[in-house]
Structure formats: C-alpha cells, structure tokens
Amino acid sequence: MSDFRIKTYPVGQIGTNCYILYRESLQEAIIVDPGAQGGYLVEKCKELGVMPKAIFLTHGHFDHILGVDEVKRWYPDIKIYAGEHEKMTLMDPSINLSGGFGGGYTLLPDVFLKDGESITLSGITFQVIHTPGHTRGSICFFIADEEVLISGDTLFLESLGRTDFPMGDQSLIIRSIREKLFVLPEDTLVYPGHGDKTTIGHELVYNPVALYRE
Template sequence: MKKAVIEQLVLGMVGTNTWLIKNKENGELLIVDPADESARIEEKINRMGGKPVAILLTHGHFDHMLAADDLRDEYGIPVIACAAEQQVLTDAMKNLSGSWASAHVLLADQWVCDGKKLDLAGFSIEVFHTPGHTAGSCCYYLPEEEVLFSGDTLFAQSVGRTDFPTGSGADMQASVKRLLKELPETTRVCPGHNEETTIGYEKRYNPFA
C-alpha cells in the first residue's frame, strides 16, 4: 500500500513546481525543489501536518532552490543534490541567478551520485543522474510509491532546455531515453514545470523519446 501524500506548489517568477512528500505512517516530509517563497512552503507544510527531514534538489538553477537556505535554517534539515551539480549551485552565472534575479549560490550538505539509494522519511529513494538540462541534473525515484520527481529533465511531451551553461542536447536525449527504458510505464512523473504525466504516456507521445 502506498504511504505517500504528495502536494504541489507552483512558485517563483517562472512557475516552478515545488513538491512536498509526506509519509502517512510517520508524518515525516521531504521537500523537492523549494523554488521560492519559503513562507508559503512552510504554510503548506503546516497544513499537511508534516515534519520536514530533508530537501532534495533536482538541479541547481535558482528557480529550484531560492527557498532552500531559509527552509534548511528553519527546520535544521540537510540539502541534498547531485555531486556533479556543485559547479552550478555555487556559480551565480551558471545557476542563472546572476542574470535573472539577485545573485544566489548554495552549498548542499550531502552530495549524491547515480545509483545512490537514500532512506529518507521512511521512503526508499533511487537517484538517477540525468545530465542534459545541466551537468548535474538528477531525478529521484520512489519505487514503492511508483513516482519520479524529474526536475527539468522530463516534462509532459517535452524536455528541459539544453542551451543553459553545462547543458547538452546529446546528454538530454540519452537521459530521457534511459528513464523511459528503465522505469515502469505506470510511474507517475512529477516534473519541475507544468503538469504531471506518466512514463507510459511519454514513451508514446514525447517527441524526444
């Protein structure tokens, strides 16, 4: 039986999805890509009755992490990101904050790599390193919940842009094909922007498949 309650907030100047995953059994909660407006995220967490235990970043662009520092301080929880994304998180030009917003950099507390298994909030989580949008983009897969948090790698009938610093069209194509090949078709996909989809739907209708 699935034990995750998943809620979505659309935040920030470019409409970024922040995902909150609460374990119904122990009340612990994960924050994926805290885009902006930490007060709104905290309000949502309070309404859900969750206890945050970690922040997961799918990549280092400013619109996915502006609230991370405030939430880390508020709850005393770690920020987790892919090790290959350190160069983006710590460079305001590469994470786009230097040209789109006030310059902002961030250091994660824990760096992960492809194939890493995390045990957080009572969930088993698999890390997929999916370069393309950025060199250190990653996705978080919860097999027991049949859900993937895909960041800006896989969208509904689309993929993330590859023309930003450290992006690569070839890497993006390989990453998307890997996800569509390795994950079950029934997997729910919660992306960094726009609406949800499934792996099965994207295998049939995503032009980048």
C-alpha cells in the same frame, strides 16, 4: 493502501513545481526544489501536519533553489541533498542563472548523491538517477514502491528540458531520457519541474525524444 502522499505547489514567477512528500503515519516530509517561496512551503508543511526533514534538489537553477534559505531559517538543522556533479552550478551565479538577483545566489549542499544510490528518509526510499543534459549534475528521484518519478527539468509532459543554458547538452539529455527514464515501468507517474504530471507510458508514445531519430 499506501499512506504515501505527494503535494504539488507551483511557486515563483516561472511556476516551478515544488513537491512535499510524506507518509501520513510518520508526519515527516521531504521538500523537493523549494523554488522562490520558502516561507509559503513552510506554511504548507504546517497545514499538512508534517515536519520537513530534508531538502532534495533535482538541479541548481535559481528557480529551484531560492527558497532554501528561508526554509532553513525555520528548520536550521535540515539537510540539503543534491547530485554530486552539480556543485559548480550551485556555486556559480552565472551558471545557476541567479546573477540578476542582488548579485547572485550560491548554495553548498550538505550531502552529494551518486548515480544509482538509494537513500531512505522519512519512510520513503529514493533511487538517485543522474540525468545530465539540462545541467551537468541534474538528477531524478525514483520511488520504486510507489511508482513515482520526480523528474526535475529533465522530462516534461510531451517535452524535455531546455539545453541552451550554461552546461546544457541536447545529446546528453536525450540519452538520459532514453537510457535512464524510458526504461522505468510504464505506469510510473512522472512529476516534473514545471507543468502537469504524466506517465512514462504516455511519454513513450508522445514525447519528441521517443520520436527522435539520430
């Protein structure tokens, strides 16, 4: 039986799903999208008995990144990973929508990830999938051996991410979902940036992208 675990913590006013992923045998963790409550997530890691080793960002919108600095205050050496095409979003408050938060928030990751790249940290192997549309550099993380997809704000339960924000593109997000996510195994569990989890198989039947005809 796998000792892989994933915990979901909705944080902030928008209820952004933050995820803590770990293997019980290693007691190390990856934090994905630390929303607006970094201290709360640090406490959750302590309760789980795991040490955060990295922060993964699916994209650069404020509700997914505002907790980074607080996590880093507790763990100064923790590295931040983001998609290679997301630098502009992360560094521009008018694009990451943080302009209303004390003049805006910017963030420069330590590592930029490429489409198709595989990275293994804390005993978990992630495949990086570049899924532009919600933002230019949105990425998803596929954990093949656990059949788990962290989809950020690209794919939701019977829905898809908004494209009316800066750098959004509806045709691109539809193509990303169809060509890069809907080809994954149907049993894949999808953990989105907001709302309840789903499966690829369910979305192939009920998601508007599957029904959409150009």
